[in-house]
Amino acid sequence: MSLLVVGSVALDTVETPFGRAEEAVGGSATFFAAAASLFCPVQVVAVVGSDYPLSALDFLRERGVDLGGVSQVEGESFRWSGVYSYDLNSRETLETRLGVFADFQPEIPAGFRDSQWVFLGNIDPELQCHVLDQVKAPRLVACDTMNLWIDVKRDALLELLGRVHLLLVNDAEARQLSGEYNLLRASRWIQQHGPRYVIVKKGEHGAILFMPEGVFFAPGYPLEEVFDPTGAGDAFAGGFMGYLAGAGSADPDELKRAMIYGSAMGSFAVERFSIDRLRHLRRDEIFERVRAFREMTAFEDLSVGAHAI
């Protein structure tokens, strides 16, 4: 039930209406692992520069995350800095310095190659394909992508889609990729190009899972203060994949539950800067939030059989 993630481990400088975090631990693989490690053993493949404060990842190791695939090489680590609008609904990237990430060629350690559950974080789709060349027979492969790759690496991305089971994108990316405005049509288009499952993330409006067996909605958890939205999508992915790997199943009922666990982890991630909330999160807090999600969406359908009367 090991879960492999390939992505970035970075340093983020983030400004929100609530404050500023300098050179905080960030990156898709970091947020993903911080969330997923509460559910199952996680294996990380990433690259950092010689300046990376690796001890900041010790808490992951303590949770059973195998960082054996994180290579430290000469040079600068990947740095991102951005500032969020007052309503946190948009952000401006101030600077992206790829550093050693520019030459990232993910090599999967021999011990990671038989992972059953694989998440390809948002990197060049050619590199995502290169990862898939190295893993043996994964049970479920999910991938993320972004507007940049849809623009400039469309062919590689389409090749990748033919090789993954699940694509996780936001609504704008689903529309850009498919050329369809309607999300139901957009997800059908994507499904026709490979992935059996599509998750469309809509930020505060929640997330939708499109399966051949039906559609499932997870609402956005209503928070009075969203502190820092950075990493919410990767924490969602970590909760989603971590839950599935822990359950050892990807049947439709488990996929639905995984959507709720993903949403719960995304909602925790934004309560503090960086990975601070995920770092100190307890399993009982997760279960409590999942119950809150159930309260927010469950209703008894009294009409069952009523039309027959």
Place this chain on the structure above:
Amino acid sequence: MSLLVVGSVALDTVETPFGRAEEAVGGSATFFAAAASLFCPVQVVAVVGSDYPLSALDFLRERGVDLGGVSQVEGESFRWSGVYSYDLNSRETLETRLGVFADFQPEIPAGFRDSQWVFLGNIDPELQCHVLDQVKAPRLVACDTMNLWIDVKRDALLELLGRVHLLLVNDAEARQLSGEYNLLRASRWIQQHGPRYVIVKKGEHGAILFMPEGVFFAPGYPLEEVFDPTGAGDAFAGGFMGYLAGAGSADPDELKRAMIYGSAMGSFAVERFSIDRLRHLRRDEIFERVRAFREMTAFEDLSVGAHAI
């Protein structure tokens, strides 16, 4: 269990990417009654001009709607015309001709004054208060409003809020009214000014019910073709209030179910122009859609008790 609605009965000329409807039956009271009449007896108070094709409302009468409060007076009927953007997410009003609606002074027929369930459609809040002066002891009063009244009749609107149990607004209106961007804070602000319950409608993103007892989400029903969004909000309100009046209860569990019935009716309304879909809708189709909503949101929470292990 009678349900009183006061609002507009209008003629709409609507253009969407799918076609055009000329002088079609519209108005908040019309959409509301078309939806609510599938659940309970409805009483309508409105005004139309001498040019209104009243026979177009015959189907409501056949469903038990009491149109005794619809007065026809000399002059032109309320007309609205608008055009929707290609993605149906925005619309431009081409023309609004109030006609006899400009002098609407809702008089509630004696037989309607002991209605237990009351919906005040989107009209001047002074007139909404005037309606409340005439009804006796309603069990639940819900009201709608719009940006115009928040701008120019704020004091009257605040007076009204102190007299209603439920406010139904869209997200932009909730933010404008409260001055809070965060919807949880916005709804708290509104609740502090009177209504025990607030429903925030978010179009394709669904609707949220804020109660002192908790929050409930109804997703937007995923439709491949949204034909004409006009009246969706009023159909939602009609389904919501009609369900409650039919159930004869507004306890939290019924309010949750009412959110789903409202969402179902809103989703039907947009499948055709005008009230065409609601006119021919059968109760078994409603029950089927409610079951689809349940499929889209229900999950079994396997964690119950798990944290205690």
